[in-house]
Amino acid sequence: MRAEYNGVPASSLDGAKWQASHRAPGHEGRVELAMLPGGSVAMRHSRDPGGPALIYTYDEIEAFINGTKDGEFDHLVA
Numbered sequence: 001m002r003a004e005y006n007g008v009p010a011s012s013l014d015g016a017k018w019q020a021s022h023r024a025p026g027h028e029g030r031v032e033l034a035m036l037p038g039g040s041v042a043m044r045h046s047r048d049p050g051g052p053a054l055i056y057t058y059d060e061i062e063a064f065i066n067g068t069k070d071g072e073f074d075h076l077v078a
Contacts, residue, residue: 004036004053004055005055006053006055007052007054008053009050009051009052010042010044010048010049010051011049011050013053016036016042018032018033018034018044018049019032020032020033020046029046030046031043031044031045031046032049033061036055039057039058040055040056040057040058041058041061042054042055042056043055043056
């Protein structure tokens with residue numbers, strides 16, 4: 001198994017099951033996440049499904065999601 005690193009081609013993450021929010025408009029321009037073996041989480045852009053993926057630890061994604069739920073990023077959307 002290949003080591004995951006930031007910028008790894010998303011197409012090289014064999015077995016990744018990508019998921020986008022149902023709230024995302026249309027089928028393009030969505031952020032997609034996939035749980036990877038070992039507990040890390042990959043993030044890619046749906047417009048470039050084979051392009052680079054950012055790799056985060058589970059704790060980093062959990063902090064981001066909880067911060068989003070708490071409204072910490074509300075200032076970024078109108």
